Amino acid sequence: RAGRWQRLHRGVYVLHNGPVPPEARQLGALLACRSGALLSHETAGELWNMVPVVEDRPVHVTVAYGNAAVRSDGLRLHRSRAFAHIAATDVVPPRTDRVHTLLDLAVGAPDAEGATHLVHELAVAHRIHATTLETAAERRRPRRHARAVADAVDLLRGGIESLLELRYRDDVERAHALPAGIR
Numbered sequence: 796r797a798g799r800w801q802r803l804h805r806g807v808y809v810l811h812n813g814p815v816p817p818e819a820r821q822l823g824a825l826l827a828c829r830s831g832a833l834l835s836h837e838t839a840g841e842l843w844n845m846v847p848v849v850e851d852r853p854v855h856v857t858v859a860y861g862n863a864a865v866r867s868d869g870l871r872l873h874r875s876r877a878f879a880h881i882a883a884t885d886v887v888p889p890r891t892d893r894v895h896t897l898l899d900l901a902v903g904a905p906d907a908e909g910a911t912h913l914v915h916e917l918a919v920a921h922r923i924h925a926t927t928l929e930t931a932a933e934r935r936r937p938r939r940h941a942r943a944v945a946d947a948v949d950l951l952r953g954g955i956e957s958l959l960e961l962r963y964r965d966d967v968e969r970a971h972a973l974p975a976g977i978r
Contacts (some may be wrong), residue, residue: 803827804867817848820869821888824854828864828872833857833882834890835873836899843893845900845917855899857881857891873899877935894923894931901947902939910940912958914947925951954978 801809804827809815825832836855840846855871858864859878866872875881883892897917904910918928929948937944955961955978968976
């Protein structure tokens with residue numbers, strides 16, 4: 796009644812009336828989903844330094860398929876049948892691991908080419924091995940951009956580590972029928 800508490804989600808309150816820091820928004824989203832929730836997608840990407848931090852972005856949370864969590868303002872809820880396999884261990888706050896965060900970001904890419912470049916770039920930057928990525932994709936089977944993820948795995952296996960190397964392979968080696976470079 797005094798206006799000192801702010802309601803974040805149903806049953807979740809912040810006990811001050813100032814701006815809510817991102818960490819409090821993330822914890823509030825996890826509490827709103829009750830037990831067994833993980834930060835995921837862009838939110839986990841921000842925590843893993845895969846995507847830039849955006850202040851007003853909704854908090855993405857993944858729960859196990861069948862969880863009774865409900866949607867709320869400022870909260871993007873995702874359900875996963877592979878929930879038991881996607882959590883990072885020993886991190887606070889709980890979130891999807893790097894490789895599954897990468898797959899979530901790929902699924903959210905606007906087109907297949909963008910998904911391939913995103914997966915490849917982030918896998919190289921975060922030292923995610925091609926085999927690890929391929930195993931995670933097999934286990935989860937992303938419905939969207941599955942071929943793009945497989946293409947990124949092929950690029951990693953071929954030793955291509957930058958967009959410049961990819962363009963050289965396509966625009967020079969293949970275009971002029973040169974022998975394939977050893978990378």
